[in-house]
Amino acid sequence: MTPLQAATHADPYGYYAGLRRNAGLLFDVGLGLWVASRAQTVEAVLVHPDCGVRPLHEPVPAAIAQRAAGQVFAQLMRMNEGVAHRCPRAAVQPALAGVSARQVAGAVQHLCGDATQLDDWMFRLPVSVIAHLLGFPGDQLGVVAELTRNFVACLSPLSDEAQLRNADLGASQLRQMFSDVFEETALLAAIRSGEWLGADVLNANLIGLLSQTCEASAGLIGNTLAVLARRPDLLEQVQRTPALAMALVEEVARYDAPVQNTRRFVARRCTIGGQVLEVGDTILVLLASANRDGDANPDPDSFLLERPQRRIFSFGVGRHHCPGQQLALTLASQVILALLQRQPVLPVPFSYWPSLNGRIPRFHHAAPSLHDVNG
């Protein structure tokens, strides 16, 4: 296994434990990158001022640099350092923190709909909720969710030309749709009131909110369903005491992270974990492994609803730490409760969507086709 294959492996946690036997950073010769697996090292990399979110020589991936999707990518706070990160963040972070649990619960109940197409629903519902909070009218939410999913494909190096073309269309159409949104909700007003270097940057970062929501939330919801299907005792506990749903998704985020890893690129020669890093070096930061480090979380391989001082690395650490963490946890817990009200959670076979960092279950509801049987 490689640290990239681990993201979608059925059980990567023994492998991660093996990596953690090495203190500091380990160089993976095959992949040509440094690997951080212990909690302390993961944190040291993510807070380090000389480790940036993009390589200096390639602020936008070459495959999309000249395309519409690349123009959005270039302006995302997630993909920038310095002022292009700080200014959007100063507006977005407090605005997301201002969304109440009641608003989220209300939106989930209102938009929940029919969950029989679970795989599609897991992606669509969270994006629809955020789009609704940002002022999109009900009849546009389906399109916004679809365009967002198309746009997100540009973030993965696994995407092919057809997916990149769809990502361009998603980017252009979402930009246009954000320019036309006329209902100024409290969330949109709070974001707009920040200091923006023009409407283009603002709209790119609004698309960013939808794209950050899309796959990570689908992964959190899907991994929660996978745990519930394996653990009828937990399912019963949450059905009896719905208030436990929040602790449930928090522990799932720690135990089986939807975003298994992220990357950092060395912008200035520096030393981390006793290792000298050169400009241009890449570090693979194993968030999912840090969650299972006994130094951060005692008894790390046990799934515990009541875990005192749970440390979750799945939302990142430091200046790029996910500003949507609380919102995402509330959203996922409400989605799970809404689902439990509508249909039973049954053990269903699943694999994972192909990815180098996302861990998103793909449930197989239909009877296996001949193709599946023959592998």
Ligand code: HEM
């Ligand atoms: C409502 C849903 C969500 C929203 C609106 C959201 C938004 C964001 C934004 C805007 C950033 C960029 C922050 C920055 O660069 O300063 C971010 C980063 C991040 N988010 Fe979220 N997010 C959501 C859900 C999630 C979920 C469910 C996860 C996984 C459990 C997640 C994991 C992360 C991680 C790991 C980062 C940091 C990446 C890095 O530092 O390399 N997010 N999120």
